[in-house]
Amino acid sequence: MRVLSYINAFRNVYKEIKVQKKFNRQFLVPYLEELEKKYDGKFYSEQKKKIEEYYGLFITSFLCSSYKRLSGQSLTVEERKRATLFGILTPVGDDLFDIDKLSYEDISAITFHPEQFNAVSFTAKVAREIQSYLLAHVPHKSEYIEASQNVLDIQIETAKQTNSNISNEELTRITYTKGAVSVIIYHQCLDDKADKQMQEALFYIGSLYQFGNDLFDLYKDVRDNIFTLVNTCTDFTKLREQFLNRVTEQNNKISQLHSGAKEKKAFCIVMNTINARSMVALDQFVKFEKQQGKGIDWWQMERKDMIVDMEKPFNFLKWFYYIWKLPKY
Numbered sequence: 432m433r434v435l436s437y438i439n440a441f442r443n444v445y446k447e448i449k450v451q452k453k454f455n456r457q458f459l460v461p462y463l464e465e466l467e468k469k470y471d472g473k474f475y476s477e478q479k480k481k482i483e484e485y486y487g488l489f490i491t492s493f494l495c496s497s498y499k500r501l502s503g504q505s506l507t508v509e510e511r512k513r514a515t516l517f518g519i520l521t522p523v524g525d526d527l528f529d530i531d532k533l534s535y536e537d538i539s540a541i542t543f544h545p546e547q548f549n550a551v552s553f554t555a556k557v558a559r560e561i562q563s564y565l566l567a568h569v570p571h572k573s574e575y576i577e578a579s580q581n582v583l584d585i586q587i588e589t590a591k592q593t594n595s596n597i598s599n600e601e602l603t604r605i606t607y608t609k610g611a612v613s614v615i616i617y618h619q620c621l622d623d624k625a626d627k628q629m630q631e632a633l634f635y636i637g638s639l640y641q642f643g644n645d646l647f648d649l650y651k652d653v654r655d656n657i658f659t660l661v662n663t664c665t666d667f668t669k670l671r672e673q674f675l676n677r678v679t680e681q682n683n684k685i686s687q688l689h690s691g692a693k694e695k696k697a698f699c700i701v702m703n704t705i706n707a708r709s710m711v712a713l714d715q716f717v718k719f720e721k722q723q724g725k726g727i728d729w730w731q732m733e734r735k736d737m738i739v740d741m742e743k744p745f746n747f748l749k750w751f752y753y754i755w756k757l758p759k760y
Contacts, residue, residue, distance in 0.1 A: 436693075437755070440700040443500060444493060451492040451511070459487050459515055466560070472553025478522050486518035490617060497701050498618050498629075501690040506621075513565060513620040520561045521613070526554045528586060535587060542579050571624040578616035585609045592658050602660050607634075610641025628688050635681035636702050642674065643709035646716075650737040653729050662729045667720045671713040678706055679760045699758045707753035711746050712739040 460483070467473055474482070491506075491514045499506050506514070527533045527541070531552050540548045545559040545566070569575040585608050591597055592605065614637035618625040625633060645652065645659040652659050664670050685699045719736060720727060729737060740746060 436696055437700055440697040443697070444496075444701060447492040447496040447506075448488070451488055451496075451515075454511055454515065455483065455487060458512065459483065459519075463519070466557050467553075470553050470556040472556070478526070481522050482519050486521050487515050488518075490518055490521075491515055493701070494614060495617055495621060497698055498621060498625075501688060501694050501698055502623065503691075503694065509568070510621045513568060514617055516561050516565060517617060517620050520558060520565070523554055523558050523561070524582075524586070527558060531555060535583075539583060542583055543576065565620065569620055570622050571619065574624045575616070575619045578612065578619040581608075581612040582616055585612055593656060595656075595658060597658055599660070599663070602658065602663065606641050606645065606660055607638035610637035610639070610644075611635075613637055614640065626689070628684075632681070632684040632688055635677065635684050639674070639677060639681060639706050639709070643705055643712075646709050646712040647739055649729065650734050653732075653737065661716075664716075665726045667713065667717045671710075671717055674706075674709065674713060675760060678703070678757055681706075682758065682760055696758075700754070703757040704754050706757050707750050708741060710753040710757070711741065711749045714749065715739055715746075 463474060463479065463482070491511060495510070495514045496506050499510075524538075527538050531554055533541075533555065537548070537555075541550070541555065541558050541562060545563040548555070548559055550556040550559045565575065566572065585605065588605050589609060591601060611634040615625060615630055615633045618629065618633060642660060645661045648659075649661050651657075653662050660670070681702070682699055685695055685702070688695055688698075690698070741750065
């Protein structure tokens with residue numbers, strides 16, 4: 432791939448981030464304040480930071496805008512609003528499980544019949560309002576509902592990750608499916624629904640992203656006794672090889688999309704920037720494994736052994752190297 436392809440791809444992402452930041456100042460931040468006042472509650476600081484800097488900024492400007500560029504389009508104002516609202520709903524929905532401890536029946540009611548649900552907590556009230564809006568405004572309601580069901584089902588299954596006896600096969604299925612449905616549902620918030628080829632590509636993209644999250648959340652997951660493909664790995668060299676094979680499968684799925692060659696090339700470059708970070712982390716853990724021996728007990732390791740510092744100059748350079756390398760797999 433020519434250097435110009437990379438430059439153009441990242442220029443588009445940079446421009447989109449600027450647009451989304453402006454949109455967040457005008458809509459997202461005031462809306463969060465409005466929700467707090469309306470429902471007499473507060474988004475806790477970590478949650479608010481996730482919304483403003485990740486779900487409400489990065490996901491929309493990075494993922495959703497990339498989906499649109501595949502067809503030579505830009506996000507409309509309404510698409511941006513729906514995607515941004517779902518960016519609030521994502522961490523709020525997690526809290527319905529983890530903090531509010533709502534039952535499956537209650538969360539299902541909020542998901543599919545929010546207007547009928549008697550919300551009590553601040554979190555539940557916010558989730559009810561946003562989901563009510565999305566169900567009323569998504570252009571392809573049946574596809575959005577199906578995607579919502581998939582997200583709900585896999586969220587329930589993540590509870591299995593607290594069991595130390597969970598099998599590698601089950602961990603793989605849950606990890607990959609969780610990531611996949613999360614990126615697919617953002618596409619179903621947009622005007623054009625994701626067709627079969629797009630959903631297949633997004634499944635691989637999302638699965639790799641979730642695995643990447645687990646690489647960088649190694650310390651947090653060990654602290655919280657959440658078992659993942661990373662902290663249960665007994666051979667990081669093999670895991671790295673499996674990751675690269677999956678990148679190749681992802682790239683093949685992207686090449687099969689019904690878009691122009693130029694658009695698919697740019698999409699492949701942008702999608703692999705996250706996987707490039709994962710490669711830096713995998714290289715670090717492969718090196719650490721060679722020092723410690725296979726079958727590392729991460730619960731006996733120090734925090735510094737589990738953290739991947741992407742601000743280190745060497746890691747930063749390696750990231751750029753893999754950004755260049757991975758789209759060619």
